[in-house]
Amino acid sequence: MSAEIENRVKELGYVIPTAAAPAANYVPYVISGQVLHISGQLPMADGKIAVTGHLGRNVDVATGQKAAELCAVNILAQAKAALGDLSRIRRIIKINGFVASAPDFVEQHLVINGASNLLVAALGEAGKHARAAVGMAALPLNAAVEIDAIVEIA
Numbered sequence: 001m002s003a004e005i006e007n008r009v010k011e012l013g014y015v016i017p018t019a020a021a022p023a024a025n026y027v028p029y030v031i032s033g034q035v036l037h038i039s040g041q042l043p044m045a046d047g048k049i050a051v052t053g054h055l056g057r058n059v060d061v062a063t064g065q066k067a068a069e070l071c072a073v074n075i076l077a078q079a080k081a082a083l084g085d086l087s088r089i090r091r092i093i094k095i096n097g098f099v100a101s102a103p104d105f106v107e108q109h110l111v112i113n114g115a116s117n118l119l120v121a122a123l124g125e126a127g128k129h130a131r132a133a134v135g136m137a138a139l140p141l142n143a144a145v146e147i148d149a150i151v152e153i154a
Contacts (some may be wrong), residue, residue, distance in 0.1 A: 002086040019081035036151040041074035042143040043067035052142040056105025065114030071147040072115035090152040092129040101135035108133040
């Protein structure tokens, strides 16, 4: 099943990378009982932030959605590092999407759809989740998007 999930992600144009190490004094994930908490993931590709800036200023919605997709791929990378096998994911419970936004930008929900759509395409029913999509004045390393996740595991 893990290979099946990874194949679906490949069909979407991505490869699940090696999980990124934390950049400060925190851990990339915590398992508590049947729940996996994944720290905020940035839109990293090839070891660097792929999308920087602010939505509504110098980043358009379509590019923001691609950034959110990368965040979701990196969430799956952390899940794989934590669990060893993505088939242990029972359900994505919730994602919190943070969008670096110009003050008048109000389409954060459309940006985070990129992550939601990727998770459902990769995981099917198990990818359907509750979520928040909020605007932020700035994000670490000038990333356009950051997303964390809460995951039910087997």
